[in-house]
Amino acid sequence: MLKFEVMTDKARIDFDAVYRFLNEQSEWSEGIPRDLFDRAMRNALCFAGHLEGEQIAFARVITDYATFANLVDVFVVPEYRGNGYATRLLEAVFAHPDLQGLRRFTLATRDKHALYVKFGFHAPLMPETLMERYFPDMYKAT
Known part of the structure; x- marks a missing residue:
C-alpha cells in the first residue's frame, strides 16, 4: 500500500504547487494574485496530502480556534482523484487537535456534497440567517 501522509508543517508544504493549482485549475481561485494567495496561506491552518513524498492534495482552514472554522x-x-485521498485528507483535518470543540464548521461546494455529508455537513438548518458578501470577479483583470 502506498504511504499517504497529511502534514500541517508549512515548511514542508509546496505552496508553489498549491498556487499553480488554485490559479490555473480551480474555478474558485482562478487568477488570484500571488501576494494575496501568500497572505491567505500565512493566515490559515494548511493541510497537505503527500503520497510517497509527492504532494497530491491540499486543504486549508480559516478559524478563530475557539468557535468557528471555514x-x-x-x-x-x-x-x-477517485482513490479516497480526499476522504483521508479530510479525516486528518477534522481530527486536528486545534479544531476540536468548534461550534460551527462551514464550507462552500458546488459538486462534492456526498463527500462532505460523510463528515457531518448538511445544508444550513436556517438558511434565512446566513448572508454573504460575494465578489465573483475579484481576481479577473480589469
Whole structure:
C-alpha cells in the first residue's frame, strides 16, 4: 500500500504547487494574485496530502480556534482523484487537535456534497440567517 501522509508543517508544504493549482485549475481561485494567495496561506491552518513524498492534495482552514472554522481550497490533483485521498485528507483535518470543540464548521461546494455529508455537513438548518458578501470577479483583470 502506498504511504499517504497529511502534514500541517508549512515548511514542508509546496505552496508553489498549491498556487499553480488554485490559479490555473480551480474555478474558485482562478487568477488570484500571488501576494494575496501568500497572505491567505500565512493566515490559515494548511493541510497537505503527500503520497510517497509527492504532494497530491491540499486543504486549508480559516478559524478563530475557539468557535468557528471555514474549510476552503480543498483539492486532490486530477490524476489521483477517485482513490479516497480526499476522504483521508479530510479525516486528518477534522481530527486536528486545534479544531476540536468548534461550534460551527462551514464550507462552500458546488459538486462534492456526498463527500462532505460523510463528515457531518448538511445544508444550513436556517438558511434565512446566513448572508454573504460575494465578489465573483475579484481576481479577473480589469
